[in-house]
Amino acid sequence: MADLNINGKKYKVDADPDTPLLWIIREQIGLTGTKYGCGVGQCGACTVLFEGQAIRSCSIPVSAAEGKKIETIESLEKNGQLSKVQKAWVDNQVPQCGYCQSGMVMATTALLRNNPKPTDEQIEAAVTNICRCGTFQQVRDAIHAVSKA
Numbered sequence: 001m002a003d004l005n006i007n008g009k010k011y012k013v014d015a016d017p018d019t020p021l022l023w024i025i026r027e028q029i030g031l032t033g034t035k036y037g038c039g040v041g042q043c044g045a046c047t048v049l050f051e052g053q054a055i056r057s058c059s060i061p062v063s064a065a066e067g068k069k070i071e072t073i074e075s076l077e078k079n080g081q082l083s084k085v086q087k088a089w090v091d092n093q094v095p096q097c098g099y100c101q102s103g104m105v106m107a108t109t110a111l112l113r114n115n116p117k118p119t120d121e122q123i124e125a126a127v128t129n130i131c132r133c134g135t136f137q138q139v140r141d142a143i144h145a146v147s148k149a
Contacts, residue, residue, distance in 0.1 A: 039058050
């Protein structure tokens with residue numbers, strides 16, 4: 001049994017301690033905004049915030065998440081209002097197929113919380129998610145739009 005804090009709610013889950021956090025979030029908690037991509041922590045589709053830092057949830061065992069604050073894409077919208085990052089994504093028409101975008105939004109959210117005015121180089125270093133649609137310029141434009149607001 002593991003005690004988790006996801007999006008400010010407490011959950012008790014029954015899982016093998018080595019089960020990837022991604023599967024707990026999606027299959028046991030039912031928050032499906034976090035996506036499975038590569039399964040080896042490379043693509044970033046499964047990015048969540050872990051104690052405020054962007055991590056790949058497919059590569060973290062649930063045992064490491066006990067007692068930690070975990071945020072998923074579902075936590076960003078409040079009272080029907082998109083977060084600044086989500087709004088910038090829409091305004092800059094970032095999503096194409098959209099599959100990787102929740103991970104990109106979470107990586108960007110972590111970046112902007114720690115560095116509200118990142119340079120292009122800092123964006124490239126912090127948002128290392130892979131997008132098969134090639135939305136990287138739109139991602140950068142959206143991040144700069146939030147920085148200037």
